[in-house]
Amino acid sequence: MSGPSAVEDRTGPPAAHANPHSSPTLISGTRPYARSSDGTAFAHPAEHAFSRILSYYGIRWVYEPTTFALAWTADGRPSEMLTPDFFLPDQSLYIELTTMRQALVTRKNGKVRRLRERYPNVRIKLLYRRDLLRLLARYQAAEQSAPGPRVSEVLYDAPRIHARVDELAFAIAADLAELPATGPVVLLGMGRGSAQFQVALSAALVARGVAHELDWLELTRYRGAGTGRGVRVRRPPQLCLAGRRVLLVDAVVSTGLSLGYAQIWLRRRAVEEVSVCALLDRRAARLVEVPLRYVGFDAPDKVLVGYGLSLRPHYQHLTGIAALEDEVGGWR
Numbered sequence: 175m176s177g178p179s180a181v182e183d184r185t186g187p188p189a190a191h192a193n194p195h196s197s198p199t200l201i202s203g204t205r206p207y208a209r210s211s212d213g214t215a216f217a218h219p220a221e222h223a224f225s226r227i228l229s230y231y232g233i234r235w236v237y238e239p240t241t242f243a244l245a246w247t248a249d250g251r252p253s254e255m256l257t258p259d260f261f262l263p264d265q266s267l268y269i270e271l272t273t274m275r276q277a278l279v280t281r282k283n284g285k286v287r288r289l290r291e292r293y294p295n296v297r298i299k300l301l302y303r304r305d306l307l308r309l310l311a312r313y314q315a316a317e318q319s320a321p322g323p324r325v326s327e328v329l330y331d332a333p334r335i336h337a338r339v340d341e342l343a344f345a346i347a348a349d350l351a352e353l354p355a356t357g358p359v360v361l362l363g364m365g366r367g368s369a370q371f372q373v374a375l376s377a378a379l380v381a382r383g384v385a386h387e388l389d390w391l392e393l394t395r396y397r398g399a400g401t402g403r404g405v406r407v408r409r410p411p412q413l414c415l416a417g418r419r420v421l422l423v424d425a426v427v428s429t430g431l432s433l434g435y436a437q438i439w440l441r442r443r444a445v446e447e448v449s450v451c452a453l454l455d456r457r458a459a460r461l462v463e464v465p466l467r468y469v470g471f472d473a474p475d476k477v478l479v480g481y482g483l484s485l486r487p488h489y490q491h492l493t494g495i496a497a498l499e500d501e502v503g504g505w506r
Contacts, residue, residue: 220271220306221259227309228262230396231405231431233462236261244288256285258298265462268298271306305459308477309429325479325489325496330471332493335481336374338470342451343378345468346421350384356419356446362411363390364424364436367484371453372423389413393432405435416444425483426454426473430462437464454478454495
């Protein structure tokens with residue numbers, strides 16, 4: 175379960191005194207904002223949209239559970255505070271969203287920096303307006319009838335991708351050679367957007383004599399419909415995976431929400447081992463920690479297209495991976 179209905183304790187981690195070198199100070203009280211259908215009072219529509227994505231992927235969350243004191247007056251009263259928007263208890267991660275104008279974003283950055291300095295054991299991630307827009311675009315999977323933004327630069331051309339895929343195949347082959355034989359490894363593609371990478375990796379493994387089989391799974395996509403249903407496997411693998419080694423092949427790993435769900439789903443089906451090979455890793459966007467055993471490239475903070483990537487289907491024909499110009503729109 176996810177969302178506030180699954181978390182009875184809405185106070186977050188235990189409170190403590192206002193000592194900058196100890197646990198955070200908890201300031202109780204809820205501001206009277208308009209409530210969503212589940213009864214949670216959100217301060218901004220961006221927060222509501224973000225909560226629905228988390229709930230869809232089964233990520234437990236609590237809204238504004240804790241206020242951290244960042245500075246104190248001479249008599250010990252808090253003079254500066256920060257209340258992160260979300261706490262993900264299973265990840266031990268606070269998330270602060272900001273869709274404000276730049277002057278206020280700069281101030282928020284300063285507060286987050288001071289929080290990290292005061293409470294070094296507290297994990298917090300700041301998501302900017304651009305991050306939120308990309309997150310919604312990714313999980314709503316908007317199908318556009320026009321090409322949209324133009325390509326700004328090619329980041330990885332076809333020869334470079336080919337060379338890197340060959341290096342990944344070499345590493346995979348070397349690791350498999352050290353393991354007890356359990357039959358051919360299964361290269362399990364994560365959705366249609368990973369098909370081109372999966373086929374290229376398979377060809378490189380064939381060239382190295384690595385026995386393997388191909389299959390793929392597809393998850394339902396979040397579209398903001400508000401149906402209350404969570405993510406499901408829309409197209410399960412056709413191979414029997416019990417007792418098999420599975421290499422999940424994903425083109426791009428960003429938040430980790432889809433990949434994390436897929437790993438749990440596979441382990442419940444008694445696979446022998448699940449590891450991940452990702453062509454692109456956008457580590458800065460991670461919300462759910464997922465171990466990546468093989469990584470092709472570190473992905474920059476840009477909208478990436480080409481090489482079969484599914485976010486913008488109009489660019490799938492590109493043989494390399496390119497970045498799009500920044501898109502305009504969304505919350506202010």
